[in-house]
Amino acid sequence: MRSLVFLALFVPAIFVPSIALAEAPNPQIDRLWRAKCSSCHGPDGKGATEQGKKMAVEDMTSPAWQAITDDKIKASVNDGLKREKGGVHQEMEAYKSKLRPEQVDGLVTYIRALKK
Numbered sequence: 001m002r003s004l005v006f007l008a009l010f011v012p013a014i015f016v017p018s019i020a021l022a023e024a025p026n027p028q029i030d031r032l033w034r035a036k037c038s039s040c041h042g043p044d045g046k047g048a049t050e051q052g053k054k055m056a057v058e059d060m061t062s063p064a065w066q067a068i069t070d071d072k073i074k075a076s077v078n079d080g081l082k083r084e085k086g087g088v089h090q091e092m093e094a095y096k097s098k099l100r101p102e103q104v105d106g107l108v109t110y111i112r113a114l115k116k
């Protein structure tokens, strides 16, 4: 039992730093996010920006939001979206012609890493 407690407490402490390193965001995608996405979604993905609040942008860090599929993320980024939600007009431009497919893939990974 005691060794289990030891494992539970100390093993994560040893491994967490290396995991954190492995998940450090790709600097190019990080720049892309800050330049093209963060004005609405916020640097942290919470949507707590002036624009984000106006359009009731959702909190991408929440586990409920993260239930979205990778394909849906890509489709919305590529094709943009325009919808009414609870009387709020939500609009995002289509990025297909502005981003390469590998940049969109990078953004999916980036968005996944925002999860709480």
Ligand code: HEC
Binding pocket: 033, 036, 037, 038, 039, 040, 041, 047, 051, 055, 056, 057, 058, 059, 068, 072, 073, 074, 076, 077, 081, 090, 091, 092, 093, 095, 107, 111
């Ligand atoms: C002009 C503001 C604005 C910008 C800039 C913007 N978005 Fe959005 N985005 C929105 C709005 C509004 C929504 C719809 C509300 C929501 O789902 O939070 C949305 C929704 C999304 C969704 C969820 C789509 C869905 O199907 O529910 C994803 C993923 C997303 N944006 C990614 C991005 C990425 C990646 C970028 C940068 C390349 C970006 N957005 C830039 C406004 C913006």
